[in-house]
Amino acid sequence: MKDPITKILKRIFLLVLVGCASIFIWGTVKTYQGAPPIPKRVVSQSGEVLLTSSNIVRGKAAFQEADLMDYGSVYGNGAYFGEDFTASLLHEWALQMNQMYAKQQYQTTYDKLSKAQKVTVNAEVQTQLQHPKVKNNVLTLSNTASAALKDVVVKTQHQLMHTNKRTGYVQERSLTATKALDTADFFWYTSWTSVAHRPGVNYSYTNNWPYDPLVGNTPTSATFIWTWVSIGFLLAGIGGVIYFYFAHISAPVEDVGEVIIKGFPKLTPSQRKTGKYFISVALLFLIQILAGVLMAHYYSERGGFFGLNIISLLPFNVLKAIHIQTAIFWIAISWIGAGIFLMPFISGKEPKHQGLLVDILFVAIWAVGIGTLAGLYAGIKGWLPGNSWFWFGNQGLTYLQLGRFDQLALFIGLFLWVFIIARALWPALRGKKGFGTLEHLLFYSGFSIAAMYAFGMFPITWIMKSFTLTDFWRWWVVHLWVEGTFEFFAIVATAYILVVLGFISRKTAERSTWFELILVFLGGIVGTGHHMYWIGEPWIWLSIGSMFAFVEVLPLLLMIVEAIEYRKHMKNEKGFAHKVALTYLMGSGFWNFFGAGVMGGLINAPLINYYEHGTFLTLAHAHTSMFGAFGLLGIGLMYFGLRYLVGDNGWSNKPAIWAFWFYNIGMLLWCLLNFWPIGFEQLNAVFMHSYVYARSVAFYNKTLVWQWLRMPGDVFFAAGALLMSWDIYRKVRIGMKNYRQRNA
Template sequence: MKSNYQDGVISTLTSEILTKLNRNPVNRKLKWLLLISAFLCFLFMGWATLFTYQQSPPIPVQFISSQDQVLFTDKDVFLGKQGFQKADLIDYGGLYGMGSMFGPDYTAKTLVDLAKAIREYLAQEKFHQSFHLLTSDQQFLIQRKMQIMLHNVDLTQKSLRFPTAFSQAIVDVRKNLSQELVQDNFKAGYSRAHTLNQADAKSTSEFIIYTALTSVGHRPNSTISWTQNWPYEPIAGNQPTSQTFTWTWAGFCFAFAGFGAVIMINRIWLSGEDREAIDQVIDGFKNLTPSQKKIGKYFLFVATIFLVQLLMGGLMAHYYSERTSFYGFEIGKYLPFNFLRSIHLQTPIVWIAFSWIGSALFLGPIISGKEAKYQNILVDLLFYASVIVIAGIVIGNYLGIMGYLPHLWFWFGNQGNSYLELGRGWQYAFFAALLFWSYLVFRSFWPDKRHWQRAFKSFRIGNIRLEHLFWLSTLNIAVLYVFGMIPMFEIGKSYTMDDFWRWWVVHLWVEESFEFFTACVTAYLLMGIGLISRCFAERTVYFELILIFIGGVIGTGHHMYWAGEPSIWIPMGSMFSFIEVLPLILLVIESIDEYKIITAHQTFQYKLGYMYIIAAAVWNFIGAGVFGGGVLNAPLVNYYEHGTFLTLNHAHTSLFGAFGLLGLGMIYFCLRYIASDKYPFIEKWGYIALFLYNITLVLWTTLTFFPVGWPQLNAVYEHGLTYARSLSFYDTKTFWQWLRIIGDIFFSIGALIMCWDFIVKLKPIFKK
């Protein structure tokens, strides 16, 4: 089939058809709307970032008692923040609702402890007896006085003075918390913080106390705390704000209007019979290039890390069922829960990234029709360098948590940020690997100077092809990772701003970068194998990306409700996070259409890979759309839900269900190309694994996450978050925690089948 190279991309279309496509009025309008939307979204985020810096909770220079005794200082708070991160407490419990659901939320629990201690001292001062012995009228009086005292905490003062009862409460809470941090409590599944001595534990406790004060002390000239009155703890008088209430309903209205608009636009411009010219650039099978033959080890590494994640997840799940030991073995002494969680969170990022990295590099020579010079050597270099970095991340995580890197923990150990636990030095290396991957994809798409110059000229004059967007999605993944390293060369002083930048990676990667990549990959593969036209593929991607940028970028705000960010994030998060659901609806509609097209083509040779990709689209809608945008993102719902098991349900179904299955589908697409017409390609085992994965996601939701999560949400509403995260609550749900093993068994069988299937299907590459 004759190929054309107009606009810097390989195409089977004639120059006349490509020129006509460039002038298509619908595509041109969508293309410019996309560029404008992306620019305005990031422009807004720039302004909002500056505003968030200005409005984040200040730290008084000193915290003093009514007798002018210095309780602690801003330097102690900063040292305590370092201690909290160094001990990786975020992977045992939580802070501001972020982190693990296994232990307590330290902000909420400390707030409750302070409130109870203040209440007790006030009762002794006024009535000379314990609070629980007072009459109901007396208790009401003391309770109200305690709440007023908490709300009057003014963090804008350089010297923050506490009344006597408050000062005594801080001393008591600090003492108890300091002792708890350095002592094993296997009944609660807690392994002592090996990185903290008594002085470190004291400052860490002071930092945690400071976070509790931000959650209840009012902002200047306001009746709202720095965390928008979160957490919900009736004892402290925290209640949802009027903004939280109002913008929830406005967001729902906006969402329904968006659903209608997306369906209308889809019916008018994106559905119906595709009569445009087909551009089947992936026609048949060709001999593998040297770089493609190097990709096999990427897929084997995916299988290896996949099994490691499975092992870590299984051990973690058992911790929830039996906190004291692993069937009698005191696992907490050697494998603390926070280490297992940190690895369990980072391994999916690794294997999903490797599946995308390997697949994109494999597709490069197919897309360009040519092998770039020395590409095979560079592909090997990227692989081995990345494996060394990943090994360093795992080893550093363990050594850091166990206290063997007292001075290097931040750079090469565990820096204590959920999902970004890897040391800062490893972060730099990982970023370099992502950037190098994007460069390799670029040179595989445009393997010589003449090709990339034509591609650049085409892009510059507005003739933006799907291949341009495909490569930009890889660059976008690499560049956004940088924001998770701010401040670049030191430990941040503000936890609020650390968390703000963390979500630029954790959220924007998922809801913007990953969705960007997903839209481009699925559209290109469908176009490349001749199932849809280039015109339709590019038009669909333009529209999806407009929604992805608007919802994914500004919608980041729903993660910034309660950690000290300003109240602007409540309307932004509510309104725009609902938009995140809209491209997911479009993906499901497209996946249904794609399935019909595929089943109509009996000779379609990539059906297995596409079944994974279609499943990913469906789970993306369920996990991110229904369980995320529908269940969690509305401010009023999130106010009570934040930090509960319903978040775990969203995380598992969206990360694995959406992006994990996409990566596995891309691998199966490549494996089918490797088999070509020379080797048998048995699809049965891949389908069995996919079936087991789908069953598992349903079982996890119905047997564990929902039976624990919904009662936990009720417990928050009735008693407050501290009770809902306590052993008093979790011990009532042990039966449902044990039932998770059913889903784990199905998942394990599917994983072993799939990994063995990878090995079998990669044999042609490794044959000499």
């Protein structure tokens, strides 16, 4: 008998999906219409051509080729080790103009002017910066602004061409003198868009970001208004969700299901072959941590590693690219391996040659992985000729660093995984009525993970001219992957495991899953807009982006409630075989709520994000949500498979449980001793001074004690990783040994 509440929830979900997709499509159209224009030419008042649109576009390409987004940032997006190039060039341009006008009007330096004289000079500079003269897509600057522009871009070109151990910058070999000048022109263009007012309004293309009193950039009225509206929306949503969950969704205590997988059944060939996937997870995880440890150390000692000059061999941007891509790979492989392992249990059958396909996929994954790591390094080092860096090197976009060829290979590999799980699921899908069972949802979630990656490959053969539009599509992948399809898979996979373990009934699982999916897609789709406040997008994202971003917290709140219920079930089960897997799933629920929900929610409100954007508080959110939510989930799913791979003979919970607590202690110490102390001080520095100061080496040098205090958290976290990696390797070997003994 069909559950009437589930039936209603499915209809609501369909309305939410169509409605949110429609809003997002409308927002996409408005984004293309409102993206900052790229001037055909920038000329001085006397007619000198300073730069052209070709310089800006070529500079954007050079910026990506050198992967400078993994050293510093543009519009606050990228790495936080180096400066924000947008804020830095904007501030320097205004300083130069102030000095020039002080000399022209008062024959002295700016710092020697009286207060009234400074006000006069500042007013003139701000007027010129905020009210550009654009006609027929030609931007005309005063001779003073033009002279200041030339000084700034030449200075930036020089900085890009020379290694600076004080700042930790390593000369990018891909940047010739011409490319470096074009890159400086591109940086200047982003700074111009951040201060030049949109036609007909009194704020810039970036909604007056970054905060810099020198140029008159302060929060807009919309930034204030939508902050309070979104907070009110969140509070109302919490009340509504909690009421509906406990009134209509939450299962009564006696509503438990039947254990579907009893004991340790004989494994299929494809299940036995997942062991090498799990060992790969351990190996890639260790590589990621090693890169992360070196990166963290560079904040304390920018010129090397305990006196060793390794920064030229392993510059920060190389390590950042490796750190991110290995994280994506090992989390993906853990999900891929666990998905392959789970499918035969669901369908009760294994298609012919499934094991062969699993082997082919494994080889393909490692081919892409090795090619990616080699390409990342070769591209940044400038070893790839012509435009081949775009195809086989590093595209220079944080989270999407892979060359286009590697992206296409990964895309194909993900769909091969979908094909593998679809073959295994097919008997179960045919046996279920309708299209909304847990089995169907599991297939949809896998398909959506593969399909969503396509949006990171626009246009297919070369870069976009506009950085605003490039970053728009980058966030389509990054956010909709994490807050959309990843959450989709996490919710469904967790629900199914609880069903097969007999913790909850199928009816309750499907009801709860559909309710959480409504909330996930309600916030996850349109909520992507909170990444688009300050990158040249139209103001609409301040409104709908902020409101729907807070909806993302609501399903994560339910994960805490459910984690408490899981713990009760686990304590009541004597000799429970899946303590490790469920412990990691509970940890994932906690960090999903606290790392993604609480720490993400704290920085998503427009007024807070205006000052916080691109600071260490974002790092706290990123680390605890990426590993805490999705990493722990992947490890939990992996240990679920390992439990059956090993069976009763030779299993031990202790190493994995110890590793779990080492991870949690490590993340807590990161927050208490590094991310939060530096982040809140950085937030204060933005508010009291300017964003450009808060991202400067001068500021970071005042936080060296806290930078060194990153080490205790790293030690605990690395200890957990080493212990877990050894445990995975040992358990896979035991599983293989047990299988050989049973079949001897």
